[in-house]
Amino acid sequence: MSLGKTIRINRLFAHPSKRLCSIAIDHFIAYQESLPGGLRDLPAVLEQIMAGGPDAVTMHPGVARSCWAPYAGQIPLIIQSLIGRLDDSADEIWAVPEDAVRLGADAFATVAFIRGPTEGAHLRRVADLVRQADAVEMPVILHIYPRIFPNDSKGSVTVSTAPEDIAWAVRCAIESGVDVIKTPFTGDRASFRDILSSCPVPVVVAGGPQTSTIEESLEQMREAMRAGARGATIGRNVWSAENVCSAVQRFKAIIHDQPED
Secondary structure (H helix, E strand, O other): OOHHHHHHHHHOOOHHHHHHHHEEOHHHOOOOOOOHHHHHHHHHHHHHHHHHHEEEEEEEEEHHHHHHHOOOOOOEEEEEEEEEOOOOEEEEEEOHHHHHHOOOOEEEEEEEOOOOOOOOHHHHHHHHHHHHHHHHOOOEEEEEEEEEEOOOOOOEEEEOOOHHHHHHHHHHHHHHHOOOOEEEOOOOOOHHHHHOOOOOOOOOEOOOOOOHHHHHHHHHHHHHHHOOOOOEEEOHHOOOOOOHHHHHHHHHHHHHHOOOO
């Protein structure tokens, strides 16, 4: 790995636990009906997130330009490049690695939805972005989600957490050459540990769909850390919480303090 990438990766995983607690506010375009309530006031929610002391924050480039200046240099910034939906009704890149360099980011994130007829196109795009990122020594974090397609036109595409699908997602991410993989937790410690045991790059878990209580989400996070995950990127289970600052701190405590079994 190049020196520039090494420096940036080390900033992301700078905590003594060598794990990453990143908070994501890059969710807007994925919601087809309305803007999620917790993200309506971006400057306010970002202030609450930062008060909790996360290790990094993930956002789209426009949000970084308009909201990040008060926090610049305090923690790593991760620039998300894709606006997309599971059913491919939105699937566009609106940032490239050079944009992340200009914004002072420590990592460049993108998304791939696998399984289904567009799997190859998603992965080819990731490989293209990896080549561009290598030229500017920018680490690439891939958010990769396996999909389940409905049997009829009335159903919706959903995310799979089946161990065989998550194993396929991780292998696809490795093959594409990314530096960090973010993928859903299988929900089962043994199966997830088995997947991680042969992975040569860090794997962090997605925060998952919004749970009915924060305690439920925290317990899932605890299980993922016990299985060997290198951290997490959490979104709605933080910014939709009644107390956003406290939610960040509680996730952080589990990510950094829960020992691997």
